[in-house]
Amino acid sequence: MGLARSTVAARIEVLLRLGLVIPHGGARSTGGRPPSLFAMNPSARVVAAVDLGATHAVAALTDLAGTVLAEIRAALDIADGPDVVLAWVAGAVEDLLARAKRPVRDLIAMGIGLPGPVEHSTGRPINPPIMPGWDRHDVPAHLQRTFPVPVLIDNDVNIMALGEQRTHLPDVPNLIFLKVATGIGAGIISGNQLQRGAQGTAGDLGHVRVAGADGVLCRCGNEGCLEAVAAGPALAAGLRELQVQAATTQDVIDLVRQGDRDALQVVRQAGRDIGEVVATSVNLLNPSVVVIGGRLADAGEHLLAGIREVVYQRSLPLATQHLQVVASRAGAHAGVLGAAFLAIDHALSPEAIEAASASVA
C-alpha cells in the first residue's frame, strides 16, 4: 500500500474499534514477525440507498458488501417537490431500519439517485427539467436533519452505471451504461471512475443530433435529437402513425412483448438511431462494454439488435474488436444498488474512516 507499518497499524486499530474489520485467526509466517489477518465485517454497519425516478421510488437498506437487507417500492411523483419526496425518503429509511431490526446508529451513510443533473460535490440538483421546486435544493442538509450521516447524491443514470459495474462487471474499468425509457441518458465509467463532467451533466446524450433525423422537432427546441426519434414517447407516436394504438412507453413495451410486428420494427429502428450515438460514444471513449438498460431494453432483443447493427458498422475496428454490447443484468435494481455503492465507497474512504475515528476516540 506504500504506507509505513505504523500507519497501517493505526488505521487497522480504528477499523477494529469501529467494528468494520474483525480479526480472522492467525496466519503462517513467511519469515519474521507472524502476520495478523483481518477480514472486512460487512454486517457491522448499513447504508440506505434510494433511487428516485420521475414517478417511482425504490429505497433499500444494504450491508457494506451491497447485500440488500430490506427494500420498499412506491409510486411517488418527483414533481411533488423536495418536502414531500424527502419526507417519504426519511420515513422509508426508518421503516427499513425497523424491518431489518437495525438501530439508527448502525446507519453509516445514505446514497440517493435523482432524475436530473446533480452537482455531486454539494448534492444539489441544478436546473433539473422534470423536478420543479428542486433547483439547488440542499438535499444532504435536508435529510441530515433526520439522519446525521453523510448523504451522497448523484444522477439516476450515473448510479445505474455504478450499480451495474459493481455487481456484474467489477473488472471492467471502461464502460457506458445507456438507459432507454421515456428519456435517454448515459452513465460513463472511464479509468474505473464515474465521470460527471464540469457541471454534472456528462452522459446527457438524449439531445445529440442523429444523422437522418433532420426535421423531427424535439421538445428541447432543436431538430433531430435522439430522444425525439428513439425514446418511448417518440416510438408511441410512430406507432400511432401506423394506426396502432399506443399512448405511452408502457404501451410500446406491451406491444413488443406481444410480438406486434409494427412495434418490433419501430423498436429496431430506434435501436439503429441509438446505435449512431453509441457508435460516436464508442469512438470517443473506447469502452470495453456498452450496457443497455431502462424499460425499453427490458422489452427484448430487438432494441439491442438495432444498436449492435449500427455500432459494429460505424465504430472503428480497433474500438469494436473487443467491444461487447449487452443488456443490463442488474435491471430494475441497477439504480438502488448503485446508490448503495455510492454510500459504501464514501463510508469506507480513508477520509470518512479518519472522521469517524475522531468521533470514536
Added chain:
Amino acid sequence: MGLARSTVAARIEVLLRLGLVIPHGGARSTGGRPPSLFAMNPSARVVAAVDLGATHAVAALTDLAGTVLAEIRAALDIADGPDVVLAWVAGAVEDLLARAKRPVRDLIAMGIGLPGPVEHSTGRPINPPIMPGWDRHDVPAHLQRTFPVPVLIDNDVNIMALGEQRTHLPDVPNLIFLKVATGIGAGIISGNQLQRGAQGTAGDLGHVRVAGADGVLCRCGNEGCLEAVAAGPALAAGLRELQVQAATTQDVIDLVRQGDRDALQVVRQAGRDIGEVVATSVNLLNPSVVVIGGRLADAGEHLLAGIREVVYQRSLPLATQHLQVVASRAGAHAGVLGAAFLAIDHALSPEAIEAASASVA
C-alpha cells in the same frame, strides 16, 4: 496527506537524498515542534520529451517543472519504421544532453508521443494506420538499450491535451483537446485524468458520422465521416471543385492566411461540421473547455467561429453555460510539453520514488 508523520519523514529523506527536494529555510511555528520547509528542486534532474508526427519530429530536454532547456526539430518520416526513427530519437537525446551540458545520469525518464493508437501500459503502438513496421513494437525496451530509464509512450493528441492543460489550463480538470490537421483527433481529460479507454483509442473522432454528410466516401470505407468532410485533404479537394488550386493541407492554410474568400468559406463550413461532433462530445463529457489545436486551427479564427456556431446551437444549455471554446495557446509546443509532463509525472510518482530510493540506498 493522510500519512503518518514517520511516513512523511521517510519519504522526504528519500527525496533529499535524490536531490529532488532541498531544504528551504525555517518557518514560524504555529505551536508545537517548529516545522521544516522543503522546496522542489526542479533542476535536479531532466526528462527527454519527443513528439513524433507523420513527417516531423520535435525532441526537447526539460527540467522537472517542464521548462525547456534545449530543443531539436527535424523532418522525419514515421513510415521509415522504428529502427530508423528510434535511432534518430536516441541521437537527438544525446545531442540535447550535450547542448544542455547535463550528464546522462541526470536523465530520469523519457516521454514520447506517436501518431497512432498506443497501449499506454506497455508502450506498444497497436495497429497504427500510418506507421508501417511499428505494430506492437516494444518502444520502451528499444530505447532502454541506450537509456536505462522509464520510457512512457502515448498517442500524439493525448500528449497535446496534457501539454495544453499543464501549461495553460492547470485548474481545468475536464477538457477536450481537438487536433485539426491532415487528420482529426481528440485528447480527453476527465476528472483531471487523461482518458485512454480500453484499447488506447479514446478520442478517435475522425470517423464519427456527421449529419448532412451522407454520400461522402471516407478512406476508412464508411460514408459521412468527419475527416472525409473537414480534415485538410477534404478542404483542399473542396477548393479544387471551386477551381482554386490547393493540393495539400498547407495550401489550404496559405490560402486562408491570404484571405482567399473560397478558402475562408470552406474552412468555416469545416468548423460547422466539426462543431456537430464537438457538440456531441460536449453533451457526452461536459468539459468546461474545448481547445482547438493542430495546423488548421493556427490558420485563424474562421475554423473556431464555425465550431462555436454549432456547439452553442446544438449542445445542452447546462453543458454550454460555462463552456469555453478556445484556440490552443501551447500551439506547436503542446505535444512535446505533454510528452515532458508524461515523463515528469511518472518520475515523481510515489512508485518511481520508491524504486529510485532502493537504488540509492
